[in-house]
Amino acid sequence: MLTTHSLLERTLGHKKRAIRKGAILKVEGDTSRQxxxxxxxxLAASQSLPDGDRQILEFVLPGETYDPTGADGRTSFxxxxxxxxxxVVAMDTSAWTRLLQDHPDLxxxxxxAANAVQARRAERMLRMGKSSAETRIAYVLIELYLRLSKGEPSEKHGFHVPLxxxxxxxxxxLSSVHVCRTLRRLSRQGVITTGDHMNICVHDMSTLADLADVDLGTLRREIVPTSA
Amino acid sequence: MLTTHSLLERTLGHKKRAIRKGAILKVEGDTSRQxxxxxxxxLAASQSLPDGDRQILEFVLPGETYDPTGADGRTSFxxxxxxxxxxVVAMDTSAWTRLLQDHPDLxxxxxxAANAVQARRAERMLRMGKSSAETRIAYVLIELYLRLSKGEPSEKHGFHVPLxxxxxxxxxxLSSVHVCRTLRRLSRQGVITTGDHMNICVHDMSTLADLADVDLGTLRREIVPTSA
DNA sequence: CGTTCAGTTGAGTTGCTTCAACCCGTGTGG
DNA sequence: CCACACGGGTTGAAGCAACTCAACTGAACG
Structure with a gap:
């Protein structure tokens, strides 16, 4: 089975670049089509309001690709x-598109993967529109946990969030202040513990899933792409 | 130029179905792959919380297609x-996928179109996360206006929202109560007028765009697919 | 040893929600 | 033909969740 990973490792591996924390790879409105x-x-894909407020739309995790092209096919917003x-490997989008057309598997x-991105945004939007801070944070933690553990459930439910x-x-x-309060509340309830630098350990996954209004199995199938 | 519209009108037009107001075409979690x-x-694509709260993710407007497939390739959530x-025309997703692979233009x-959907969700999420009710409503009105008028700006800026x-x-x-309050405020400010059954007329598009934190030209390129 | 950056916590404010009442146009059945 | 119910919109009042502002802590680093 040809996967994005194996193909890119073979053919484009030499183009990889090391990126520093805080670096900006692409600004809003440019037309470089990467x-x-x-x-x-x-990586974090975000969009901002004129006053500087930022919404992070998607985190791109190891092994994932992200094409920021907008509807005009030229500009990224x-x-x-x-x-x-x-x-990261930054490649020309048209080359990438050609590659995709030549490899139906890919x-x-x-x-x-694109469907999974849609599904994740949908779940997050649902909670942003209709749920409390506790539910939103619980959902985000579970989403990240599922994506990071890629269907291989670990015993300890511990993971690092480099944010x-x-x-x-x-x-x-949410505001950073309210994220803090909410994490503290979850930790006081014994659902999670937080270590240095956002090392998060989930002690009671089923309570967390309840708080997030989530069924773990269903959510995994929905938001984690299966290579099967 | 072969377009989705022309192709479907020719080949699949006979499968069209009339849908009554309030009808449900597909429920969460089924596997019919349409x-x-x-x-x-x-059409409205929505997702719900256990308690019944609903978030509408996307409206599908005339001439648009929508594939609700999730990340496992089978289930729609x-x-x-x-x-x-x-x-509407409801077609089998795998047939549709084959059609797409046979027609690169398409x-x-x-x-x-998928990029445009992403961009619209991004803009809406940005405002749901960071903006006031006034901004959110103004944005939604502009989004719908741009999509409905498809790059052909009409003089009167009037349009019907069948919602x-x-x-x-x-x-x-937002809650329906606050939608009402916000629309009334916009109308008191003279930015819009509302007629029977959600007939909305924008009198001051530039003020509305300011309220929505939007640049009209940029937003159009971002969220309205160009057939060019 | 001072500075900076991230996290934590308290106090006060506000914007949106919920609840509830009321209005109006439409449909419907006695 | 009128009575009534119903759905959707409008408005007021009250409550609360999340925000802002601000002060403090601790860790990392030059």
């Missing part, structure tokens, strides 16, 4: 930055 | 309903 593939670390150190895989609480707030639609 | 093409009227009378067109205020609220992330 598609990004993340090998290590995370999102900003892409690195919330932590990362290693195309299907990317189509599913500040401000970043997390910009993803969940 | 892609919808809307000829007349609107969104509900699709008709907020008003509609005429594929590109749909890819751009209840509850529907609009479920789209913008």
């Amino acid at each position: 598609t990004f593939y993340v090998r290590e670390g995370w 999102v900003k892409i930055e690195a919330p932590c150190e990362a290693v 195309w299907l895989e990317e189509r599913r 500040t609480q401000k970043d997390l707030g910009d993803y969940a639609g | 892609t919808f093409y809307v000829r007349e009227g609107w 969104v509900k699709i309903e008709a907020p008003c009378e509609a005429v 594929w590109l067109e749909e890819r751009r 209840t205020q509850k529907d609009l609220g479920d789209y913008a992330g």
Whole structure:
């Protein structure tokens, strides 16, 4: 089975670039038509209001690609930055598109990944529109956990989130102060513990799932692309 | 130029179905793998919380297609309903996918449409996360106006929204009561007037754009697919 | 040892929600 | 033909969740 990963490792691996924390890979409104593939670390795709408020639309995790092209096929309207150190491959979108058209397997895989992105945004929007801060944070933690553990459930449910609480707030639609309060409340309830630098350990996954209004199995099938 | 519209009108037109207002075309979690093409009227793709709260993710307008497939390639996790009378073509997603692979033009067109969907969700999420009710409503009105007028700016800026205020609220992330208050405020300010059954007329598009934190030209290029 | 950056916590404010009442146009059945 | 119910819109009042502002802590770093 040809996967995005194996193909890119073979053919484009030499183009990889190390990215510093806080680096901006692409600004809103430029026309360079790049598609990004993340090998290590995370990227954040965000959009901002004139007053500077930022909404993070998507985190791009290791092994994922992100094509920020807008509806005119030329311009990208999102900003892409690195919330932590990362290693990425930046490739020309038209080359990438040709590659996809030549490899139906790959195309299907990317189509599913795109569906997963849609589904994640949908779930997050649902909670941004209708749910409390506790539900939003619980959902975001579960989403990240599922994506990071890619269907291989670990025993400890511990994972590292290489983000500040401000970043997390910009993803969940909350202020950093309220992210802090909400994490503290979850931790006081014994659902999670937080370690240094946003190391999060989930102690009671089923309570967290309840808080997030989520069925774990269903959500996994919905938002984590299956390579099957 | 082969377009989705012309192709579907020729080959699939006979499969069209008339849909009654309030009809549910697809429930959350089914596996029927249908892609919808809307000829007349609107469809709404929504997702709900266990307690019944609903978030409308996308309106599907005449001439648009919508594929609700999730990340596992089988199941759809969104509900699709008709907020008003509609005429749609429901086709098998795998047939549709084959069609796309056989027609690169079509594929590109749909890819751009998908990019536009992403961009619209991004803009809406940005405002749901960071903006006031006034901004959210102003944005939604402009989004719908741009999509309905498809790059052909009309003089009068009047258009019909076949939705209840509850529907609009479920789209913008507000209660129906607050949608009402916000529309009244906009109308008191002279920016819009509202007629019977949600006939909306924008009198001061530039003020509305300011309220929405939007640049009209940029937004059009971003969220309205170009057939060029 | 001072500075900076992220997290934590308290106090006060506000914007949106909920609840509830009322209006109006439409449909419907006695 | 009138009575009534119903759905959707409008408005007021009250409550609360999340925000802002601000002060403090601790860790990291030159």
